[in-house]
Amino acid sequence: MKVFGFGAQDADKELTPLVFDRKDPRAGEVAFKVTYCGVCHSDLHQVRNDWKNTKYPCIPGHEVVGEVTEVGEGVTRFKKGDTIGVGCMVNSCMECEKCHDNVENYCQGPIGFTGTYNGPGKKEDQNTYGGYSSHMVVREEFGIKVPKGYDPKYVGPVLCAGITVYSPMKHWNVGKNTTLGVAGVGGLGHMAIKLGKALGAKVVALTRSEGKKDKLLNMGADEVIISENKDDMKAAAQSIDVLINTIPVPHDINPYVNLMKPDGSIVIVGNLINFENVVPAPLVVNRISIAGSLIGGIKETQEVLDICAEHDISPDIKMVKMQQINDVLDTLEKGNDSDFRHVIDMQSLHDEIDSLQDKATQVKNPDRGEVVNRKAS
Ligand SMILES: [Zn+2]
Ligand SMILES: [Zn+2]
Secondary structure (H helix, E strand, O other): OEEEEEEEOOOOOOOEEEEEEOOOOOOOEEEEEEEEEEOOHHHHHHHOOOOOOOOOOEOOOOOEEEEEEEEOOOOOOOOOOOEEEEOOEEEOOOOOHHHHOOOHHHOOOOOOOEEOOOOOOOOOOOOOOOOOEOEEEEEHHHOEEOOOOOOHHHHHHHHHHHHHHHHHHHHOOOOOOOEEEEEOOOHHHHHHHHHHHHOOOEEEEEEOOHHHHHHHHHHOOOEEEEOOOHHHHHHOOOOEEEEEEOOOOOOOOHHHHOOEEEEEEEEEOOOOOOOOOOOOHHHHHOOOEEEEOOOOOHHHHHHHHHHHHHOOOOOOEEEEEHHHHHHHHHHHHOOOOOOOEEEEEOHHHHOOHHHHHHHOEEOOOOOOOOOOOOOOO
């Protein structure tokens, strides 16, 4: 099927309209019209090649929701007209220990999981294109069911920002007796505050900006610490059990180590680039861990969306048009200090498709990899 999207053709290029073909749904796959797509900080990193692994053209978007238009043979979980969500993955080996444990995000197969975009496969020229596009096709196991009554425009950010903070909360047993710290209160952090409260934890939010204090308290944070206020930080020493660090850029982590109770864990979910000068003594003396966590498996992603529906939790979003995407990415690059997620109303792309017929640049077709049947393995 002919698909229009917005993507970058190089690290120093803006996103422009592109056109390509997606393979029609094969057995076990679902095609859908994209209705909303969240804008994640990873989209920016990938477009700008910050992780040195970007394949171009790069068509981002892994906070996707849409309406099912067609299902392939044997599909049982979705039917035409259903609302479907797709997060960060569209495929994995389905055979390794991690896939069997429902943590496809840590797939140990020969190529790991296939990302929704920039998901290179075995072949050099393979690539996947994400949700900044008019239509997508996904194998049904990687589709998330949207609970009845949950507004589709809120779904996208739950599938990356939400699951990225929820999965470590589950893994590190955040619950009623936990003091949960949340460092950085952008797209991920504000979801961590809301989900931490839903799990019964005491939530302490850490932000640089004094101006956000009331908003974060209203959002549910029990306490707000201004991270640049040394007195605040000192007063909070050894008070936190689990700290989810969502700050997406390199920063000094030592002040956060001092906030941890003995046996506490700092979980890095935002910064994949580096940390300079981590001082080990406080880690050693109080048996503190610095750990990392990457998104979450499909089962857990479904779980967090169901919890959001059940507890009436929605991300704070700002709706934008597809055509505004370069401005949105610039805002993120300048150090987005906003506590909301940009979500693209994809109707803005669908409305423009007629005029894009001549304007869009043809690019090579994406390849989402083979369909491996989990049931048969
Ligand atoms: Zn993301
Ligand atoms: Zn696997």
